[in-house]
Amino acid sequence: MTVTLQxxxxxxxxxxxxxxxxxxxxxxxxxILIGIEMMLAAANLNFIAxxxxxxxxxxxxxxxxxxxxxxxxxxxxxxxxALVIAVYRxxxxxxVDQFDQxxx
Amino acid sequence: MSWPVANVWLIPAIPxxxxxxxxxxxxxxxxxxxxxxxIGQVVALALSIAGFLETLQTPSFRAVQNFTxxxxxxxxxxxxxxxxxxxxxxxxxxxxxxxxxFIFSIGYMADDKNxxxxxxxxxxxxGAMLGVVIANSLLLLFVFWELVGLASYLLIGxxxxxxRAAAAAKKAFITTxxxxxxxxxxxxxxxxxSGTLLFYDDGNGCLESVGLAMLGASATFIALLIFCxxxxxxxxxxxxxxxxxxxxxxTPVSALIHAATMVAAGVFLVARVYPxxxxxxxxxxxxxxxxVVVWIxxxxxxMAALIAIAQADIKRILAYSTVSQxxxxxxxxxxxxxxxxxxxxxxxxxxxxxxxxxxxSVIHGCHHEQDIRKMGGLRRLMPVTFLTYAVGxxxxxxxxxxxxxxxxxxxxxxxxxxxxxxxxxxxxxLAGVILTALYMTRQVIYVFFGSPRAASAHARESPRVxxxxxxxxxxxxxxxxxxxxxxxxxxxxxxxxxxAQFDIKRSIQPMLFVSLVLVAAGIGLGxxxxxxxxxxxxxxxxxxxxxxxxxxxxxxxLENKMWIDELYGRTVIAFSWMSARLSDWMDRYFWDxxxxxxxxxxxxxxxxxxxxxxxxxxxxxxxxxxxxxxxxRVMSSWHSGQIQTYLGxxxxxxxxxxxxxxxxx
Numbered sequence: 001m002t003v004t005l006q007x008x009x010x011x012x013x014x015x016x017x018x019x020x021x022x023x024x025x026x027x028x029x030x031x032i033l034i035g036i037e038m039m040l041a042a043a044n045l046n047f048i049a050x051x052x053x054x055x056x057x058x059x060x061x062x063x064x065x066x067x068x069x070x071x072x073x074x075x076x077x078x079x080x081x082a083l084v085i086a087v088y089r090x091x092x093x094x095x096v097d098q099f100d101q102x103x104x
Numbered sequence: 105m106s107w108p109v110a111n112v113w114l115i116p117a118i119p120x121x122x123x124x125x126x127x128x129x130x131x132x133x134x135x136x137x138x139x140x141x142x143i144g145q146v147v148a149l150a151l152s153i154a155g156f157l158e159t160l161q162t163p164s165f166r167a168v169q170n171f172t173x174x175x176x177x178x179x180x181x182x183x184x185x186x187x188x189x190x191x192x193x194x195x196x197x198x199x200x201x202x203x204x205x206f207i208f209s210i211g212y213m214a215d216d217k218n219x220x221x222x223x224x225x226x227x228x229x230x231g232a233m234l235g236v237v238i239a240n241s242l243l244l245l246f247v248f249w250e251l252v253g254l255a256s257y258l259l260i261g262x263x264x265x266x267x268r269a270a271a272a273a274k275k276a277f278i279t280t281x282x283x284x285x286x287x288x289x290x291x292x293x294x295x296x297x298s299g300t301l302l303f304y305d306d307g308n309g310c311l312e313s314v315g316l317a318m319l320g321a322s323a324t325f326i327a328l329l330i331f332c333x334x335x336x337x338x339x340x341x342x343x344x345x346x347x348x349x350x351x352x353x354x355t356p357v358s359a360l361i362h363a364a365t366m367v368a369a370g371v372f373l374v375a376r377v378y379p380x381x382x383x384x385x386x387x388x389x390x391x392x393x394x395x396v397v398v399w400i401x402x403x404x405x406x407m408a409a410l411i412a413i414a415q416a417d418i419k420r421i422l423a424y425s426t427v428s429q430x431x432x433x434x435x436x437x438x439x440x441x442x443x444x445x446x447x448x449x450x451x452x453x454x455x456x457x458x459x460x461x462x463x464x465s466v467i468h469g470c471h472h473e474q475d476i477r478k479m480g481g482l483r484r485l486m487p488v489t490f491l492t493y494a495v496g497x498x499x500x501x502x503x504x505x506x507x508x509x510x511x512x513x514x515x516x517x518x519x520x521x522x523x524x525x526x527x528x529x530x531x532x533x534l535a536g537v538i539l540t541a542l543y544m545t546r547q548v549i550y551v552f553f554g555s556p557r558a559a560s561a562h563a564r565e566s567p568r569v570x571x572x573x574x575x576x577x578x579x580x581x582x583x584x585x586x587x588x589x590x591x592x593x594x595x596x597x598x599x600x601x602x603x604a605q606f607d608i609k610r611s612i613q614p615m616l617f618v619s620l621v622l623v624a625a626g627i628g629l630g631x632x633x634x635x636x637x638x639x640x641x642x643x644x645x646x647x648x649x650x651x652x653x654x655x656x657x658x659x660x661x662l663e664n665k666m667w668i669d670e671l672y673g674r675t676v677i678a679f680s681w682m683s684a685r686l687s688d689w690m691d692r693y694f695w696d697x698x699x700x701x702x703x704x705x706x707x708x709x710x711x712x713x714x715x716x717x718x719x720x721x722x723x724x725x726x727x728x729x730x731x732x733x734x735x736x737r738v739m740s741s742w743h744s745g746q747i748q749t750y751l752g753x754x755x756x757x758x759x760x761x762x763x764x765x766x767x768x769x
Contacts (some may be wrong), residue, residue, distance in 0.1 A: 024752050027576060032748075100746060
């Protein structure tokens with residue numbers, strides 16, 4: 001079996017859908033963050049795959065974008081975790097069903 | 105120009121200013137009010153005499169001061185003051201007579217609660233009249249003329265709580281206003297024709313050659329229109345009706361109106377604008393306007409003298425005698441005897457003031473009874489009043505030699521006799537002189553002779569403050585005759601500008617005998633008819649007038665003032681009443697209906713727009729609001745605040761967009 005682009009795309013789509021499902025269905029805020037990280041990882045996988053199968057695989061463009069993206073995801077995760085801690089201190093819970101103050 | 109001449113405007117200004125000061129005083133400051141008024145009058149008299157002395161220095165003296173009142177566009181309206189013999193003589197007479205009347209008023213009005221107001225008005229009246237005399241512009245004269253009218257209105261209606269006084273004040277004001285309308289039109293016409301209202305303006309005034317030349321034929325109409333004002337003010341027929349009613353005012357007011365101010369203004373006006381009247385007099389043929397003046401004067405003189413015979417009120421007799429004398433003055437002016445007319449005006453000012461103040465003294469003594477049939481025998485009870493009254497009566501009757509009225513009347517007869525147009529006025533004036541002597545004799549016999557009757561039984565002589573002015577005026581009436589005699593016609597010369605020569609022989613003139621005979625006839629007839637008036641007779645009860653007993657119909661005709669008031673009531677006043685009613689009806693039903701119809705139209709339009717607003721616009725807006733609110737409620741329910749719901753919706757949206765992309769590409 002030859003490794004093709006489609007396999008990578010299917011894997012990344014599946015990874016994205018799992019991440020999305022986790023973000024939509026879990027009640028715990030940490031799990032939602034983990035879901036979001038998974039969707040980001042799917043996107044990064046797409047970058048790498050498209051780079052590896054592109055006509056110019058020698059220049060490390062895709063890798064650069066992925067590394068940037070991971071760095072930003074790390075920062076984002078730090079902000080997200082800080083938000084979760086702040087929310088927890090306020091509500092004494094991390095169950096997102098009970099956060100309804102965003103309604104207009 | 106010396107100081108008194110340059111400041112001649114102070115003469116009217118001081119009394120008017122003082123009247124304003126008095127008006128601002130408290131009601132209780134009676135002494136300061138009377139004192140201020142008298143000081144003002146004394147100052148005016150002193151200034152008048154100073155001005156008078158200046159005019160003596162040169163014959164035909166005339167000092168004119170003109171200034172611009174205001175300017176509109178290119179035209180400047182100019183007014184000014186003039187001091188000439190005519191004005192100076194009038195000034196002295198008015199101020200002197202006014203002063204006597206002011207002093208008399210202190211006694212006469214002693215019990216009145218509005219004492220201060222009375223003196224304020226008196227001072228104002230005197231000041232306004234002084235202003236008429238020195239005005240050098242017809243406009244300025246008119247202004248003071250109307251102020252005189254206002255003052256007379258205030259004073260005739262001084263006892264405003266009496267309905268008759270209020271009505272008399274109204275009557276005087278409205279009747280003179282009719283004449284003033286003519287005066288005003290004449291003034292406008294004069295301004296239109298000559299372009300100036302100044303009397304004297306270095307040859308350019310409307311009474312000087314340049315101005316008169318511009319008038320031409322319109323001068324007659326202008327003169328007649330101005331004469332309308334004089335008719336109203338001087339109580340000439342047919343506007344004489346207000347003058348007897350003006351007796352409702354306090355007696356000093358009557359004296360002021362009849363002697364110094366008001367009625368003198370009309371005669372003075374004609375004398376002042378005499379060049380307008382005489383324009384067209386060529387070679388002794390009288391101009392048509394002067395002819396009108398003569399006939400109006402004759403009618404008035406005779407009619408008023410006849411009415412005076414049948415009156416019972418002491419003041420009304422004097423009022424009609426004033427009307428009659430004013431008519432005589434008008435005749436004199438009309439036939440060309442300007443100096444004679446003015447001399448009679450001056451002499452009349454003294455003795456008529458004397459008679460009215462004497463009548464005031466009598467009324468005061470008889471506890472405000474004015475009916476001469478209830479008096480009698482006052483000769484012994486009020487000796488000073490009697491003697492001074494007798495002087496006044498003889499001066500008014502025209503007794504020659506020692507009384508001023510005799511000389512002036514003789515001069516008027518002389519002028520009238522030589523009128524070329526007709527001799528009828530002369531004979532009528534002669535009849536008027538007899539009648540004057542007759543009614544004055546009747547009055548004196550009723551009031552002072554015989555035995556005391558109801559009102560006069562407890563009469564007492566008036567206080568010194570009232571008798572002193574009487575004595576002063578009586579002396580004036582006698583000594584004034586010194587400058588009037590034809591033997592030394594000083595005043596005549598002063599007024600006309602000719603030097604007067606002393607020539608005792610000219611004192612004795614044929615006219616002297618004519619007037620002597622006439623006066624003797626009048627007084628003799630009076631004594632004959634009324635000698636036993638007021639006393640019971642064999643055939644006649646005491647209270648019936650001998651004349652009434654002999655000629656009841658004629659007497660009642662005269663007693664009711666020839667029914668002229670009633671005639672006016674049936675014609676002029678009835679017409680005014682009718683037109684007022686008509687206007688009222690028009691206003692109420694026609695114009696009001698029109699206005700109401702328009703109002704109703706507006707109301708209907710209002711109802712229409714209200715409905716459009718309520719049902720159309722308002723309902724539409726309401727509906728929109730309800731819809732928006734409902735939509736908002738639905739959409740706000742979508743905002744649950746659940747992050748995961750939002751995220752799900754975003755995912756579904758993304759998916760939908762992807763599908764749309766796939767479908768389109």
